[in-house]
Amino acid sequence: MISFEYPLNERIRSLLRLEDLYAKMLHFSRSDGALEHHVALLTLFEILEVAGRAELKVDLMQELERQRQTLMGFRNNPEISEQALSGALYEIEQASSSLQAMAGKIGQYLRENDWLMAIRSRAAIPGGVCQFDLPSYHYWLKRDANARRHDLDTWMAPMLPIHEGLSIVLRLLRGSGHAEPLVSKGGCYQHTMSGRAAQMVRVVVEPGVAAVPEISANKYALNIRFLTPDTHGRARATERDLRFELTFCSL
Known part of the structure; x- marks a missing residue:
């Protein structure tokens, strides 16, 4: 993982x-x-x-x-x-x-x-x-x-x-959260924070999956977009569904 x-x-x-x-x-x-x-x-x-x-x-x-x-x-x-x-x-x-x-x-x-x-x-x-x-x-x-x-x-x-x-x-901090299995639809996932306090998030993917999460967050929402890595050029957004685990960590 x-x-x-x-x-x-x-x-x-x-x-x-x-x-x-x-x-x-x-x-x-x-x-x-x-x-x-x-x-x-x-x-x-x-x-x-x-x-x-x-x-x-x-x-x-x-x-x-x-x-x-x-x-x-x-x-x-x-x-x-x-x-x-x-x-x-x-x-x-x-x-x-x-x-x-x-x-x-x-x-x-x-x-x-x-x-x-x-x-x-x-x-x-x-x-x-x-x-x-x-x-x-x-x-x-x-x-x-x-x-x-x-x-x-x-x-x-x-x-x-x-x-x-x-x-x-x-x-x-890492031990404070519980991993939740999720699926990104078309390579994108959004989570509404609803006042939820967190200091760090962890995204876990299978090692054989060629996908890297691009994460952005504010007090209202967490957004994850999965990209296909390319060491010879620019990473491209993936459009396929991906399984991953998400953990909110907070002390």
């Missing part, structure tokens, strides 16, 4: 972007290759850009506290596993403590590193990090893989509490 997620507010949009960036950074940083470590560092710069919003840490802490209070209400509920509940509460409390321990502006320690900021500035120029532009960076890329990875871990570590917090919030 292929899942397509569509955020319905800017806060969830930012969290989904950060989730994607963190996944890429952690993936490439675990490798041994110089090019992979180069991508990991550039992705860290992207995270710095997206996470630079002053209210991001506060938003995450407030949402985690709200979820903690909600879970506390399930204490002594015979239908809820106390072990699972305690584990979830512990995870939330650890993430909140790590976020609370983040001092100052997010990523300020990176901004104060002139060497890293020189790389970040040159990376914005196509081909700007060639060896003749940044010989010291070229030297770093030629170092032992373990030495490079140690540096990357040092630079990434202070940013990881953001990843821990958003991972919990998005996991709870």
Whole structure:
């Protein structure tokens, strides 16, 4: 199954972007290759850009506290596993403590590193990090893989509490809805919101179905139009009926 997620507010949009960036950074940083470590560092710069919003840490802490209070209400509920509940509460409390321990502006320690900021500035120029532009960076890329990875871990570590917090919030968000099997007539589907509050929708299609949902939404309606993907040109609207699953997610 292929899942397509569509955020319905800017806060969830930012969290989904950060989730994607963190996944890429952690993936490439675990490798041994110089090019992979180069991508990991550039992705860290992207995270710095997206996470630079002053209210991001506060938003995450407030949402985690709200979820903690909600879970506390399930204490002594015979239908809820106390072990699972305690584990979830512990995870939330650890993430909140790590976020609370983040001092100052997010990523300020990176901004104060002139060497890293020189790389970040040159990376914005196509081909700007060639060896003749940044010989010291070229030297770093030629170092032992373990030495490079140690540096990357040092630079990434202070940013990881953001990843821990958003991972919990998005996991709870994804688990909040129930998938409904539907059929799009002629490749189109419309749902009247009728005051329904949602922060994200998920559209799931079979992997063998050549269809990509184009989603638009406002407070009145959700519209989905399925397109036939074309990697050599412009996607075309499909006119056939398609089965899919739709989930409204809200915390």
